[in-house]
Amino acid sequence: MTGATGATGPTEPSGVGGRRSRRPRRGGGGAAGRAVPLYIVTGGRSESGDDLDSLLLDLVTLVVARSTAPDAGHSPEHAALLRVCQHPISVAEISAHLGLPFSAVTVLLKDLRAGGLVELRHTREAQRQAAADPDIETLKALIDGLQRL
Amino acid sequence: MDYNDSDPAPGPGLGPRDEDLLPASAEQSVKVVIVGGFGVGKTTMVGSVSEIRPLTTEETMTLNGVGVDDLGGVETKTETTVAMDFGRVTLDERLVLYLFGTPGQQRFWFLWNGVLEGALGAVVLVDTRRLEDCFAAMDRLEDGGVPFVVAINTFPDAPVHPDDDLRAALDLPGHVPLVSCDARRLENGLVM
Ligand SMILES: Nc1nc2c(ncn2[C@@H]2O[C@H](COP(=O)(O)OP(=O)(O)OP(=O)(O)O)[C@@H](O)[C@H]2O)c(=O)[nH]1
Numbered sequence A: 001m002t003g004a005t006g007a008t009g010p011t012e013p014s015g016v017g018g019r020r021s022r023r024p025r026r027g028g029g030g031a032a033g034r035a036v037p038l039y040i041v042t043g044g045r046s047e048s049g050d051d052l053d054s055l056l057l058d059l060v061t062l063v064v065a066r067s068t069a070p071d072a073g074h075s076p077e078h079a080a081l082l083r084v085c086q087h088p089i090s091v092a093e094i095s096a097h098l099g100l101p102f103s104a105v106t107v108l109l110k111d112l113r114a115g116g117l118v119e120l121r122h123t124r125e126a127q128r129q130a131a132a133d134p135d136i137e138t139l140k141a142l143i144d145g146l147q148r149l
Numbered sequence B: 001m002d003y004n005d006s007d008p009a010p011g012p013g014l015g016p017r018d019e020d021l022l023p024a025s026a027e028q029s030v031k032v033v034i035v036g037g038f039g040v041g042k043t044t045m046v047g048s049v050s051e052i053r054p055l056t057t058e059e060t061m062t063l064n065g066v067g068v069d070d071l072g073g074v075e076t077k078t079e080t081t082v083a084m085d086f087g088r089v090t091l092d093e094r095l096v097l098y099l100f101g102t103p104g105q106q107r108f109w110f111l112w113n114g115v116l117e118g119a120l121g122a123v124v125l126v127d128t129r130r131l132e133d134c135f136a137a138m139d140r141l142e143d144g145g146v147p148f149v150v151a152i153n154t155f156p157d158a159p160v161h162p163d164d165d166l167r168a169a170l171d172l173p174g175h176v177p178l179v180s181c182d183a184r185r186l187e188n189g190l191v192m
């Protein structure tokens, strides 16, 4: 380790530039009217107009199949999804294992759920509430689990 | 690191290996996110915590680029794929922890229903050579009310600063833990 910090002044923290200096002041105008490119998302999936549904699925919502056979009219993707959730599995893992985007998985899951073919454990709504008000049991299990690593 | 690095990566369409299946009693999940600048060690940390070989969830989006003050300008369309890697730790028969290494560009976070939402906590990984890389992510955590720890990833050639200086530079309140870690070895990295 060398004097890598070099000629930093003793008053400012190690010459690394404080965080507050980077955070724009509230109401500070921002980049409006600048000639920067503005990116508008058009693809992917919009969550708007779908408010109840958007509360359903989080990346870590656990999915369990209630059936092994898809309904008639379901696609091969529905069938593949049903196959990987015979044991509990998170939405994120389904996305990874099927090589499908998260948004596509949520669409398939909503179909399967409508047909009563999957059970959802720990929806996005539950997730949100649990994080806002974590229960002691869960925190204890988390700490114990991490200590065992 | 429990998973075997020489295992083939899971292919699309294949489910988890039998030994990676969650118990049927799993009913609750928590998530912790790892944020930080490019190349700070997020993926490495996910890998060293995870009991399964880390997985990747991808999302594609189409961007319409428009020059704001160039109304006659050409509209450009770009397909962008954003990837986020994650790992898993089974905490007990009913509880599972997922750990997400978020993309460096926070403007993509919304793609996964806002990965921060509902997160129990976050680890801000910091490289002291590029301290400012984590500022934007820290602001987002504060705005989202997600509790976090700051972990200095100790790269061999990175300058070492006294904790007080780091705290001042990061504008860390006293209650936010500041730890040092080696993202390749987890144990000291995740004391929340
Ligand atoms: N010496 C040292 N090297 C590390 C450590 N953590 C990560 N690295 C190395 O740093 C490089 C970047 O690590 P990644 O884990 O890919 O970083 P990342 O934050 O996921 O990077 P992006 O996803 O590209 O933003 C790799 O070559 C790692 O081997 C550490 O704790 N110590």
Ligand SMILES: [Mg+2]
Binding pocket: B042, B043, B044, B101
């Ligand atoms: Mg990475």
